[in-house]
């Protein structure tokens with residue numbers, strides 16, 4: 001197949017290539033290496049002395065590279081296309097989305113390049129032999145992999161027949177041979193890949209422990225739009241039993257301290273979040289999957305406490321009530337922080353839980369709150385000044401249902417402070433007068 005390289009959409013005038021090349025030019029070779037996508041650009045640019053470009057008129061041009069001129073050349077490269085998933089998972093969240101949302105939310109991304117660059121989870125089902133060689137050659141490590149089970153029968157039932165298109169154990173052995181490290185996750189669907197299958201899979205993984213950086217066990221997410229009703233919702237007794245069984249297993253596995261439970265288990269079990277020590281691994285990592293909701297609450301609580309212990313902060317605290325809108329999942333975290341804050345400072349933290357009607361009340365994470373749900377909650381709650389944790393906003397500042405913060409505050413006639421980091425939360429608690437949006 002003809003290699004089209006990576007197209008350069010535009011150069012800024014400060015780029016040394018500005019006067020030599022025009023937008024629409026594609027970078028097709030760096031030195032002797034063919035450029036397939038932006039990964040090749042990053043990997044081969046440093047050692048290349050020349051670059052071959054395909055000009056918009058179809059001619060090729062070889063350019064001497066400017067030594068020591070760093071990427072990305074003051075140029076905007078085209079976005080990498082997304083390798084789509086070929087599975088058919090019973091629990092797929094994309095299939096449980098409401099209709100009519102923005103098209104990007106329906107993309108089933110299963111791209112090993114994104115896994116390496118951005119930490120997105122992949123299943124390995126769609127890898128070709130070429131991909132595997134490329135992962136080895138470019139040393140794309142670590143990768144984030146959804147494994148779910150090592151038993152082909154369970155994988156088939158849970159993820160469809162394509163999940164066994166490749167022999168998963170052979171791929172793991174291949175990664176072990178080349179030292180490609182992995183952060184793994186199991187999405188636990190009761191009756192499919194929970195105990196006893198989970199026990200066998202985790203035991204079998206010991207063979208590959210040299211490349212396993214972490215294993216996260218995440219409860220399946222269920223929205224009101226789910227079609228498959230063949231597995232039960234994870235409730236409090238189930239979550240409690242599961243936590244207890246995994247606790248026992250951690251002691252038996254050689255990589256036991258890398259096996260970690262998502263925060264959601266503790267929320268559903270109504271149990272306290274584990275201490276920091278539970279998120280330290282023998283790979284000398286702490287909270288290796290916090291962005292996957294594994295230890296995120298403990299990480300956050302620690303960050304806020306450290307921030308608030310800074311003696312310089314406590315000088316001019318503005319006393320008063322701070323009203324924080326929160327998802328049901330995050331409520332437990334704020335409840336743990338509340339007594340600490342109120343003991344230390346003349347403030348009171350009023351927690352206002354937002355029920356997720358958009359996806360259904362069983363969806364409790366903050367990142368999936370919709371604008372309409374927040375609005376409904378604000379309209380029922382007395383007060384004019386509120387704060388909201390901002391991870392439910394997309395890159396464009398809108399909620400998943402396309403409502404903007406501006407529209408929300410106008411409609412509710414309140415001010416709403418959007419918080420995006422532990423530092424911002426600490427500042428809000430100590431200094432906010434409650435007037436800004």
Ligand code: SF4
Pocket residue numbers: 085086087088089091092093094095108109110123159
């Ligand atoms: S791998 Fe499964 S859960 Fe992920 S997008 Fe594909 S079908 Fe959905």
